[in-house]
Amino acid sequence: MTDVVTTINLAAIYGLIGVGISLTWAGLGFLNLAHGVTFAAAGYGAWWAQENINGHPSVIFLGGIITGAVAGAIICASVFLPLDGKINWPFRSMVASLGLAIIGVNVYLLVFGPSRKSIDFLFGTTKFKVGDTTITADKSGAVISATVVMILLVIGLMKSRIGLGVRALTQNPEGAALVGIGRKQAAFAILMTSGALVGFAAVLLSQTFYPEPNIGYLPLVKGLIVALLGGLGSVLGTVIAALLVAGTEAVTIHYLDASWVLLTQFALIAIVLLVRPRGVAGVLEASRA
């Protein structure tokens, strides 16, 4: 039961991280390796809001989300737009985003120093029992709020004009241009939304991943695993992949050791992609056909 709770908790957060990478790749063809420093920036933003504005959870969440969105806009303006359409731009933008990530880590070191920052429990410290398992308010709050955010994201993608533009762009960039969807505006929308989502995840994970300069690397790797496994561009695929990745993590820790987690997760990717190169989205497409 504890493994199930851990799985759902991690899946909810990994989903938030992975869906941004997935939409950015599918919509813009841009593999954003600065997603991890956005995670760290959002953690610092949440901590800064707590220390300088107010310790109320809504302020802390807003601090993380807004910082994440701003970091997304900076990535768009400094990495994506200057290189978009240039020769070999997908590779160059990926490398540039990695460069920005390295710069980001060093800026955090200079500004905030190497020590970890502490963020308060956002959902209180109460605990309740389901059977023999103790569930903390932090975990249940994370699962519920992440689920709500994912549902809002899906509604936004399905019902809003910007959502239609993003979905169209992920399907056919030329067709999108022909109906008046501007790549530049869409890029800002996608990268800022991705940043806000990863910012939300950073706040939810702040009790496990305390804000510090290098904190973004592991969430970036998890996000990449989830996005690849989910089938780039598929929100439902990303959610299912997040469950698979988190489940693998929980089971690996339970039966083996935490040091085996990345190994088992990469093995999972290799197996799924060998069978279905489009990942979970490929499995979904096959089941619909």
Place this chain on the structure above:
Amino acid sequence: MTKVLEVRELSAGYGPLRVLHDIDLAVEAGERVGLVGLNGHGKTTLLRSIMGMVDWRRGVIELDGKSILKTPAYRLARGGVALIPQGDSLFPGLSVKDNLDSGAFATGWRQRKQRRDRVLKLFPRLAERLGQAAGTLSGGERRMCSLGRGLMSEARVYLIDEPSLGLAPGIAAGLYATLRGLDLRGGTLVLAEQNQALLEGWIDRIVKVHGGQIVGIIPGDGQADGRTAEGNGQELVE
């Protein structure tokens, strides 16, 4: 009549390949112009050049007298130029409704719904498929969806590229029957087609494209006017 679209000395191509050679073409507001020629002779490249969707282009392209050489395709689409490309360029994973709605991307939902109702009257088959993914439609239905998406924009200039390509003759004839009866609301039409017979009797002017040049102009009644395109010196072909 006022010129709405004009290209002068337009050359364009892909990489090292030059497909168009100094094309001159002026289209007046409300006019229906057919581009006729064999495959690979530049009809598609001419339409794509106007939208800025070729590797390179040189010359003059004007919309309402203003140069659009540096205007990206999405801005032209918002500015009232709709290219309905060869094939279909739909969004295969999106529903027919979303594909149609994307054609009126810049408008509000109320206007979008009105336009969608109008398009569905033209293509009732699409009304039965609204919730279906566009990628699962038949070839003819996809072409209807593509035309419908273009019409949703209520553009001032429609550039339609070979809507009959790859369709069975009966389906192509049905599609052209719809095109012939279209009320473009004062809009201008430039329609590329291999089969000239499909254009005769309802198009104002047929422009013959051959080897990347305009080699002749025929009025819509099917009688050649004896003019030849400036600069190439060729007689009308075919």
